[in-house]
Amino acid sequence: MPEKLNGWFEKKFKDFSIGDFLIKNALIIILIIMAIVAAIYNGNFVSANNFKNISINFSARFLIALGVSGCLITRGTDLSAGRMAGLGACIAGTLLQTSDYAQKFFPNLGDVPILAVFVLAMVICGFFGLINGIVVSYLKVPPFIATLGTQTIVYGACQLYSPMPLGGYRKDYTALSSTFFLGNSIPLFIVIAALVGAFMWFLYNKTRHGKYMYAIGGNETAAEVSGVNVSKTLIIIYTLAGLLYAAGGVLLGAKAGGATVNTGYGYELEAIASCTIGGVSTTGGIGKISGIVIGVLVFEFLKTSMQFLGINPAVQYIIQGVVIILAVALDLRKYLAKK
Amino acid sequence: MGEYFLELKGISKAFPGVQALDNVSLQVRPGSVHALMGENGAGKSTLMKCLFGIYKMDAGQILLEGEEVSVINPLDALQKGIAMVHQELQPIPDRSIAENIFCGRYPTKGVWPIRWTDDKKMNEEAQKWLGEVSLNMDSKTKLRELSISQMQIVEIAKAISMNAKLVILDEPTSSLTQSEVEKLFAIINRLRERGVAIIYISHKMDEILRISDEVTIMRDGQYIGTWKSSEMTVDMIISKMVGRDLTNVYPPKTNTPGEVVFSVRNYSSTLPHSFKEVNFDLRKGEILGFAGLVGAQRTELMEAIFGLRSLEKGSVELNKRVLRIKRPRDAILSKIGMITEDRRGSGIFGVLSVKDNISVSSLNNYLLAGIVLDDAKIDKLVNDNVGRLSIKTPDLRTLIKSLSGGNQQKVIISRWLANNPDVLIMDEPTRGIDVGAKYEIYQIMINLANEGKSIIMVSSEMAELIGVADRIAVMCNGRLTGIVEGEEANQERIMQLATQF
Structure with missing residues (x-):
């Protein structure tokens, strides 16, 4: 056994160089330093509450990032992600209000089971995702434009449906974000995120769909020639993305205790940024679930550390923007360096 | 100025885990064609990339006209008079010939800070350079409308318009027809007479022996030697390239074709200038070659059979079953496979x-x-x-x-x-592959035929069709002009059929 371990070490570290290591992990290292500084600056950073908070925020965004990842891996994108999450949150909001709430959206509606609301929100957003997929694969509209269109359509649809801010949520709905397991330590949200993450890992690595997705991202023409049903695969990817955005949106609503048409605004860009930070290549064909976990985590840590450091919110946006550009630049460097 | 225009001395370059170049030298005289040969992976492109500063060499010297220089990037190389025509051309398809030639250095007029491009001057200049390379076209033509060989000639015009004293041609004939090759050679000869040095990288032995003055051979990153082309033979070059004697370029043909299993009838494209009324049969265990010049529509026909292109009419039968193929998936389900021409x-x-x-x-x-x-x-x-x-x-x-x-x-x-698959279509299966690997591919094809699979082999190299195929179908301008039986196949007979219209 020791010899085997030695071999592993040799293989892993034979070409090890500090410079390479720093470049490859620059962002993560910077963020760890930032977290340490934040912890020193404000003791509350390292607290159970903060970590619970981060993990709950992480979960909803992770679902949205998982949805976008398939689009990115096939060299596409999905700009409608945030608005779809918003629509999901609004659908859940209108159906999960307490019966005595004065501004109840459906005044005569009884108590709908939460699971049914999840399913309904997912079906509706899945429908919009399906439209994305059909437009991208059959009408050949570039994903950037196609999903820019649906982004606007979904926003309009959401405004038509529930123009007013929603509130007065049922306790059992908002309680989703405050349910913990194992002695008040593991949030329900994280369990959901882990289950969905495991499902997506399985889908990406152990099924034909996953292999076809990477093949299309690697070389769409070659995939077509090899008999891959490109249109079907793309439609599944965009539809599944819609389902995930809706689920993310329902969770966001539970956490916030309310929703408006602007819920989820800008989340698509955050999701795309997180995926890229996590190594999902912008040139297609590359991307792992573990990378997406890291990417979303890094982004959440970044935001929270900045809050704890008391950085001006406007400056926080500037730093986030710089980090996104830096992440892609460093990502490309890895490939350039190999030349 | 010394005897040589360019001297590379002791160039070494290592990549993680592999010594790509090990003490390689190359000396090119002005007004001569210097062939650089070696199998794929021998280090030819790495050497050129070191010359252009794309890779940083670990050791070695670059001497231009006897003086040591350091080239930092391709633009710098251009300014020093070194230009390269790449195997895979990278034209700007929707811009004119003139703009492609003058890209990055458009002639301008006006006074600073208001300057604009001088289109008239640019077109006149471009027209002049097109005359230099005998390309009879309007310099305002868009690159998209040119054939690959014409694009290549535009690249050469660009190189000489920049006053290049050394032009590197990387596999220039890989997609040219015989007559286009002749035109290219005429241009190369003219450049040589003007004192331009040329490095000619190619796999094609007969061309090398015809056009070059000297040959440098590389193998596994090592410099093997430089010889006068007039003293070399094809066999000598091959044995130096592979480091062993290759007694046979083609493996022995052991397959015996059986009954007809696959028939194509009345195949016609929806496009006006593509294939029309093509009929042929393929036998079990047979290798059927497809010869023709560039533009004969062989690839288009094969892609249509495989469901990648649309048909006006026509039918395919495999094992007495009529197939309906609308897309590659259908073809694959019907036990047809296709290796496309464009590997990348x-x-x-x-x-x-x-x-x-x-x-x-x-x-x-x-x-x-x-x-x-x-x-x-x-x-x-x-x-x-x-x-x-x-x-x-x-x-x-x-x-x-x-x-x-x-x-x-x-x-x-x-x-x-x-x-x-029962039928495997292989379009240019050995393009861009070195001699040793070609032999292996031929052997694989013959083995497959022996296992009862039927193979369609499209190739622009007549010699390999004659060496490997049982019969050779010849196409010209979208028509199938004849099928030559193996024994009577020779280059003259094929060329005759390939140039009927």
Whole structure:
């Protein structure tokens, strides 16, 4: 056994160089330093509450990032992600209000089971995702434009449906974000995120769909020639993305205790940024679930550390923007360096 | 000025795990054509990239006209008079010939800070350079409308318009017809007379012996030597390139064609200038060659059979069953496979592993409970193929883009074998592959024919068609002009059929 371990070490570290290591992990290292500084600056950073908070925020965004990842891996994108999450949150909001709430959206509606609301929100957003997929694969509209269109359509649809801010949520709905397991330590949200993450890992690595997705991202023409049903695969990817955005949106609503048409605004860009930070290549064909976990985590840590450091919110946006550009630049460097 | 225009001395370059160049030298005289030869992976392109400053060399000197220089990037090389015409041209298709020639250095007029491009001057200049290379075209023509050989000639015009004293031609004839090659050679001869030095990189022995004055041969990153071309023969070059004597360029033909299994009838494209009324039969265990000049529509015909192009009319029958093929999926289900001409564009998945590249089109055969991929079975498939076709790869997870062209081609052949096709269409199966690997590909084809598979082999190299195919169908301008039986096949007979209209 020791010899085997030695071999592993040799293989892993034979070409090890500090410079390479720093470049490859620059962002993560910077963020760890930032977290340490934040912890020193404000003791509350390292607290159970903060970590619970981060993990709950992480979960909803992770679902949205998982949805976008398939689009990115096939060299596409999905700009409608945030608005779809918003629509999901609004659908859940209108159906999960307490019966005595004065501004109840459906005044005569009884108590709908939460699971049914999840399913309904997912079906509706899945429908919009399906439209994305059909437009991208059959009408050949570039994903950037196609999903820019649906982004606007979904926003309009959401405004038509529930123009007013929603509130007065049922306790059992908002309680989703405050349910913990194992002695008040593991949030329900994280369990959901882990289950969905495991499902997506399985889908990406152990099924034909996953292999076809990477093949299309690697070389769409070659995939077509090899008999891959490109249109079907793309439609599944965009539809599944819609389902995930809706689920993310329902969770966001539970956490916030309310929703408006602007819920989820800008989340698509955050999701795309997180995926890229996590190594999902912008040139297609590359991307792992573990990378997406890291990417979303890094982004959440970044935001929270900045809050704890008391950085001006406007400056926080500037730093986030710089980090996104830096992440892609460093990502490309890895490939350039190999030349 | 010394005897040589360019001298490379003791160039070494290592990549992680491989010594790509080991003390390589090259000396090119002005007004001469210097052939640079070697198998794929011998280090020719690495050497050129060092010359252009794309790679930083570990050791060595570059001397231009006797003076040591350091080239930092391709633009710098251009300013020093070194230009390269790449094998894969990178034109700007929707811009004119003139703009392509003057890209980055448009003639301008006006006074600073208001200057604008002088289109009239640019077009006149471009027209002059087109005259220099005898390309009879209007300089305002868009590049998109040119054939590949014409684009190449535009590249050469660009090189000499920049006053290049050294022009490097990388595999310039790989997609040219015989008459186009003659035109290119005439231009090369003119450049030589003007005192331009030319480095000519090619795999084609007969061309090298015809056009070059000297030959430098490389093998596995080593400099083997430089000889006068007039003192060399094809066999000598091959044996120096591969480091052993290649007694046969083609393996012995052991397959015997059986009864007709595959018939194509009245195949006509929807496009006006494409294939029309094509009929042919393919026998079991037969290798049927397809010859023709560039533009004969052979690739278009094959892609239509495989469901990649639309048809006006026509039918295909396999094993007495009429097939309905609308897309590649249908063809694959009907037991037809196709290795496309453009390996990089429509063959390999560069960022994916060897394993994924082999298994991608046969995943339906490796399912547990109809859903989960059976990795153990896929590994076995991949290992079997890697062994059977002797694919040289560090392991199954290696990315295909890091393999040599020949090994990439074997991976793609494996992909199709995994589907166990009855008919395998191979379009230019040995393009851009070195001599040793070509032999292996031919052997694989003959073995497949022996196993009862039928193969259609499209190739622009008549010699390999004659060497490997049982019969050769010849196309010209979209028509099938004749099928030559193996024994009577010779280059004259094929050329005659290929140039009927």
